[in-house]
Amino acid sequence: MKKKIVVVGNGMVGYKFCEKLIAKDAAQEFDLVVFGEEIRPAYDRVHLSAYFAGKTVEDLTMAPASWYAENGITLHLSDPIVDIDRDAKTVRSHHGLVEAYDYLVLATGSAAFVPPIPGVEKDGVFVYRTIEDLDMMQNHAKKAKKGAVIGGGLLGLEAAKALLDLGLEETHVIEFAPRLMPRQVDDAGSKMLQTKLEELGLKIHLNKNTQEIRGNGAISSMLFADGVELEVDMLVISAGIKPRDEVARIAGLEVGVRGGVIVNDYLQTSDPNIYAIGECALAHHMIYGLVAPGYEMADVVVNQLVKDKDKSFKPFDMSTKLKLIGVDVASFGDAFIQEPNCQTIVYENSAKGIYKRINISNDGKYLLGGILIGDAEQYNMLLQNVKNQTVLPPDPEDLMLGARGGKEESGAGVMALPDDASICSCEAISKGQICGEVLAGNNTLDAIKKCTKAGTGCGGCVPMVKDLINETMKSQGVYIRNIICEHFEYTRQELFDLVKIKGYKTYEEALDGLGHGDGCETCKPAVASILASLWNEMILVKGNDTVQDSNDRYLANIQKNGTYSVVPRIPGGEITPDKLIVIGQVALKYGLYTKITGGQRIDLFGAHVSDLPAIWEELVNAGFESGHAYGKALRTVKSCVGSTWCRFGLHDSVSFAIEIEERYRGLRAPHKFKSAVSGCTRECAEAQSKDFGIIATEKGWNLYVCGNGGVKPQHALLLASDIDSETCIKYIDRFLMFYIKTAEPLTRTATWLNKLDGGIDYLKAVVIDDVLGLNKQFEDEMNMLVEAYRCEWKEVVTNPELRKRFTHFVNAPHIKDPNVKFEPMRDQIKAAEWVK
Amino acid sequence: MSNILAEDTLVWHLACSEADIPENGGACALIKGEQIAIYNFKRRGEWFATQNLCPHRQQMALSRGMIGSTGEEQEPKVACPFHKKTFSLKTGACLSGDDYQIQTYPVKVENGMVYVGL
Ligand SMILES: Cc1cc2nc3c(=O)[nH]c(=O)nc-3n(C[C@H](O)[C@H](O)[C@H](O)COP(=O)(O)OP(=O)(O)OC[C@H]3O[C@@H](n4cnc5c(N)ncnc54)[C@H](O)[C@@H]3O)c2cc1C
Ligand code: SF4
Ligand code: SF4
Ligand code: FES
Numbered sequence: 001m002k003k004k005i006v007v008v009g010n011g012m013v014g015y016k017f018c019e020k021l022i023a024k025d026a027a028q029e030f031d032l033v034v035f036g037e038e039i040r041p042a043y044d045r046v047h048l049s050a051y052f053a054g055k056t057v058e059d060l061t062m063a064p065a066s067w068y069a070e071n072g073i074t075l076h077l078s079d080p081i082v083d084i085d086r087d088a089k090t091v092r093s094h095h096g097l098v099e100a101y102d103y104l105v106l107a108t109g110s111a112a113f114v115p116p117i118p119g120v121e122k123d124g125v126f127v128y129r130t131i132e133d134l135d136m137m138q139n140h141a142k143k144a145k146k147g148a149v150i151g152g153g154l155l156g157l158e159a160a161k162a163l164l165d166l167g168l169e170e171t172h173v174i175e176f177a178p179r180l181m182p183r184q185v186d187d188a189g190s191k192m193l194q195t196k197l198e199e200l201g202l203k204i205h206l207n208k209n210t211q212e213i214r215g216n217g218a219i220s221s222m223l224f225a226d227g228v229e230l231e232v233d234m235l236v237i238s239a240g241i242k243p244r245d246e247v248a249r250i251a252g253l254e255v256g257v258r259g260g261v262i263v264n265d266y267l268q269t270s271d272p273n274i275y276a277i278g279e280c281a282l283a284h285h286m287i288y289g290l291v292a293p294g295y296e297m298a299d300v301v302v303n304q305l306v307k308d309k310d311k312s313f314k315p316f317d318m319s320t321k322l323k324l325i326g327v328d329v330a331s332f333g334d335a336f337i338q339e340p341n342c343q344t345i346v347y348e349n350s351a352k353g354i355y356k357r358i359n360i361s362n363d364g365k366y367l368l369g370g371i372l373i374g375d376a377e378q379y380n381m382l383l384q385n386v387k388n389q390t391v392l393p394p395d396p397e398d399l400m401l402g403a404r405g406g407k408e409e410s411g412a413g414v415m416a417l418p419d420d421a422s423i424c425s426c427e428a429i430s431k432g433q434i435c436g437e438v439l440a441g442n443n444t445l446d447a448i449k450k451c452t453k454a455g456t457g458c459g460g461c462v463p464m465v466k467d468l469i470n471e472t473m474k475s476q477g478v479y480i481r482n483i484i485c486e487h488f489e490y491t492r493q494e495l496f497d498l499v500k501i502k503g504y505k506t507y508e509e510a511l512d513g514l515g516h517g518d519g520c521e522t523c524k525p526a527v528a529s530i531l532a533s534l535w536n537e538m539i540l541v542k543g544n545d546t547v548q549d550s551n552d553r554y555l556a557n558i559q560k561n562g563t564y565s566v567v568p569r570i571p572g573g574e575i576t577p578d579k580l581i582v583i584g585q586v587a588l589k590y591g592l593y594t595k596i597t598g599g600q601r602i603d604l605f606g607a608h609v610s611d612l613p614a615i616w617e618e619l620v621n622a623g624f625e626s627g628h629a630y631g632k633a634l635r636t637v638k639s640c641v642g643s644t645w646c647r648f649g650l651h652d653s654v655s656f657a658i659e660i661e662e663r664y665r666g667l668r669a670p671h672k673f674k675s676a677v678s679g680c681t682r683e684c685a686e687a688q689s690k691d692f693g694i695i696a697t698e699k700g701w702n703l704y705v706c707g708n709g710g711v712k713p714q715h716a717l718l719l720a721s722d723i724d725s726e727t728c729i730k731y732i733d734r735f736l737m738f739y740i741k742t743a744e745p746l747t748r749t750a751t752w753l754n755k756l757d758g759g760i761d762y763l764k765a766v767v768i769d770d771v772l773g774l775n776k777q778f779e780d781e782m783n784m785l786v787e788a789y790r791c792e793w794k795e796v797v798t799n800p801e802l803r804k805r806f807t808h809f810v811n812a813p814h815i816k817d818p819n820v821k822f823e824p825m826r827d828q829i830k831a832a833e834w835v836k
Numbered sequence: 837m838s839n840i841l842a843e844d845t846l847v848w849h850l851a852c853s854e855a856d857i858p859e860n861g862g863a864c865a866l867i868k869g870e871q872i873a874i875y876n877f878k879r880r881g882e883w884f885a886t887q888n889l890c891p892h893r894q895q896m897a898l899s900r901g902m903i904g905s906t907g908e909e910q911e912p913k914v915a916c917p918f919h920k921k922t923f924s925l926k927t928g929a930c931l932s933g934d935d936y937q938i939q940t941y942p943v944k945v946e947n948g949m950v951y952v953g954l
Contacts, residue, residue: 486906508860508879518879520904521915521922546861550900550917558917562895808896809871810856810863819871819889819896834893 006101010036013278013294014107037080084251108244110279119213141166144234148172151238184331192355196327265312292425328376333369333386380464426457438472485522507547532668536788551630560831566604567629572657573600582622599636625791637661642679649679650696670743691749708750737778848951864899873899883943884925890916891936
């Protein structure tokens with residue numbers, strides 16, 4: 001006989017209970033019937049405010065009604081339970097349905113607590129709990145000018161932000177206590193928070209006791225105990241929550257003095273067949289007003305019903321981070337513990353509006369809790385430290401301030417956590433589970449969300465999940481031999497050496513000699529890059545054309561609609577008027593969109609593949625060369641104008657930039673690389689954000705390496721100072737060859753250095769002190785590559801066989817792809833938007 | 837979408853010459869108004885043809901993708917140049933975890949000429 005479970009309440013926790021039960025494959029064992037009072041299936045109340053920001057009901061819905069049907073769950077909406085007959089074991093709904101149960105789960109949540117202030121019933125007074133509340137607020141806000149929120153807690157501040165966003169001219173926050181967020185934040189933190197909120201346009205009133213809500217039918221003002229009257233035409237009450245224990249009371253279940261259905265550690269009420277979970281449950285003498293403990297409660301009950309593991313509900317961490325308001329606020333662990341029971345470290349920066357406090361055990365070993373205002377970036381890390389009782393480093397303030405000195409990458413700390421550290425407390429997902437999934441190939445945030453549900457609740461753990469993904473991937477490179485792919489059981493470095501020793505010149509030779517199978521889109525470009533770095537031969541000959549990445553194969557960058565972009569090299573960013581005119585003429589003739597790039601050259605977009613050879617023929621004839629914007633190769637050497645014109649310039653940065661760019665043009669590497677030369681420390685060329693950057697000094701040049709803009713900006717580090725031009729080039733030769741030989745595929749210099757054992761000090765030892773004894777070889781190899789350079793486009797335009805490959809239709813070379821679409825924009829064209 | 841074509845409805849269309857398709861790569865032919873990607877998988881001595889349209893962002897690009905194989909079974913595949921979604925050249929199934937399916941076509945080579953069956 002199947003047993004029947006009836007769930008009362010279809011809110012976040014009630015829904016999660018269903019989801020977890022279904023996940024246990026309990027459909028054969030149980031019939032599941034759900035009664036919800038609201039008119040729609042459960043939605044994400046935590047992100048309710050996002051409704052004002054444009055999220056739809058659908059976006060917020062946890063699972064559509066069809067999900068319940070598909071999983072055999074009977075869902076009655078708009079039909080609250082009004083009575084429980086515990087002897088007959090039945091419930092009765094508002095519409096008169098009587099349903100028998102074997103187990104009853106109360107998940108009735110809570111309602112906003114409305115203090116008995118005279119006038120609360122007036123029009124224009126709202127609570128902030130359901131989608132209907134928000135609809136009504138939105139309507140009323142259209143004609144309202146001045147708004148107020150009673151309650152300066154977590155929810156009150158969120159409601160206040162919502163009023164601001166609804167466009168009210170003035171928004172006041174009225175708090176009874178002497179500080180904001182009294183349960184999470186101390187006095188000093190509250191002050192800082194207040195300043196920040198006032199900057200956002202909120203008006204904060206502390207120590208204010210509302211005595212009356214005045215108005216004729218609709219609210220027009222509020223009167224406070226101190227006699228002050230405040231004119232408002234809209235009010236949101238957010239003074240706390242009141243557990244929905246009405247039905248439980250009627251049924252004679254034990255409830256707390258201040259409300260809430262009393263439950264034991266197994267979430268059983270005084271009737272063992274009736275459970276209470278979520279915000280209606282009074283566990284450990286308290287109401288857990290957050291979603292994560294509610295989910296944990298659902299899990300505990302599900303485990304009991306399916307008799308899986310014996311799990312009880314333990315006191316749950318109530319650390320919180322305020323979302324949305326535009327000011328970071330977080331409190332975690334024991335935020336209020338004071339000396340002499342602990343050591344407290346406080347950091348205050350009023351200019352930046354930052355206040356941080358951490359409480360440390362007296363022996364200095366453990367973090368107990370803390371508060372972060374204005375910058376809560378370290379919240380997740382600190383919280384984990386508290387939860388896992390990690391032994392603190394000698395300078396615990398580093399934890400709160402973030403790593404300084406720039407050597408360590410942020411996020412590296414997550415790997416120090418134990419495997420069972422809970423990362424997503426909403427879904428109770430541990431670090432070990434996430435890392436396991438990453439290793440199993442689920443290495444994007446979306447994939448992790450899909451397979452573990454981590455990050456789908458309050459979202460607070462998302463930054464940490466991202467760090468875990470990155471760090472796990474990175475650690476694979478270090479601890480696991482990072483072989484190229486299933487076709488080559490070698491690391492890139494091994495393959496590089498082997499290809500060189502064997503003297504292979506084509507991908508097919510390498511695959512026959514060192515790999516197996518047919519190859520794939522991973523090993524083909526990797527080997528192609530190695531071949532190019534070793535021999536610097538034309539990349540489109542000897543059958544190597546089809547192993548190039550698409551951009552290399554067509555010597556141009558593929559763009560959104562399948563057309564390509566054309567980027568001629570403009571060394572150092574210096575160009576003659578004549579050449580500028582040619583670029584303009586070519587763009588006009590072929591209908592191309594033109595834009596100045598970040599690397600001081602000109603990009604021409606929208607070229608049909610079949611036009612590429614003709615376009616380049618004209619450019620080559622005018623003296624241009626390929627800019628290799630399509631290759632994992634040197635991009636540009638940016639320069640400032642330097643001593644030839646600039647009154648501060650120490651040396652001729654443009655000439656040096658051109659020399660460097662012409663030396664390394666066309667040099668292929670594991671990834672693209674960029675450079676820049678500045679004529680003095682004012683650094684107009686931004687050399688310190690480049691893979692290698694050069695800055696003029698009184699005595700010569702300073703050489704910086706391994707900087708990066710892009711996804712993860714990183715400043716370049718000083719490799720050598722006050723060196724002459726010749727030494728500078730020698731060091732760059734060595735540095736680049738060392739990088740080319742040892743980096744993993746598609747690894748920029750910055751990431752390569754981060755992984756390099758010994759870091760910049762080791763790099764200096766190699767490049768300057770020659771600890772490997774390879775510098776002579778590095779220089780010879782580089783010279784060979786420099787000698788071998790030829791412009792790829794020049795070769796294509798003069799070779800009819802190669803030109804032939806640049807068509808869209810092999811059987812109709814004169815026809816262009818009819819699917820290519822452009823749209824007009826600011827007197828030029830843009831690629832038609834693609835389907836999403 | 838089905839990949840099984842009854843023999844009697846199949847019409848062979850001349851696409852191009854053998855030399856028009858690069859070895860171990862692909863090119864696109866226009867056949868009866870349709871863009872068909874043809875692949876010369878020299879390494880396996882096999883020819884394949886699929887739609888040229890990548891279903892991901894609807895780009896006419898598959899013929900410009902790299903080909904290769906994957907797994908124990910050495911399933912032949914093509915990777916779209918845009919976002920590297922991969923598709924089986926045999927079945928048209930998406931091999932990189934999405935719910936896409938592309939159309940595949942039979943190919944034959946006779947006297948140096950390539951024919952595609954539509
Ligand atoms: C604006 C806002 C922001 C929040 N932000 C956060 C946050 O950042 N982090 C966080 O952790 N938490 C946050 N919370 C709290 C979080 O939303 C709650 O902890 C969570 O929704 C509790 O889930 P629940 O299922 O217990 O209750 P609810 O989601 O309230 O669901 C209970 C449901 O039961 C229904 N019900 C009641 N009585 C009956 C009955 N007799 N019969 C049938 N149905 C009934 C109710 O109508 C309701 O639909 C926020 C809440 C609000 C309102
Ligand atoms: S970096 Fe120095 S030399 Fe170059 S433009 Fe700026 S101020 Fe002038
Ligand atoms: S920043 Fe992003 S969108 Fe802009 S050009 Fe680079 S890749 Fe494209
Ligand atoms: S368009 Fe083909 S993978 Fe995105």
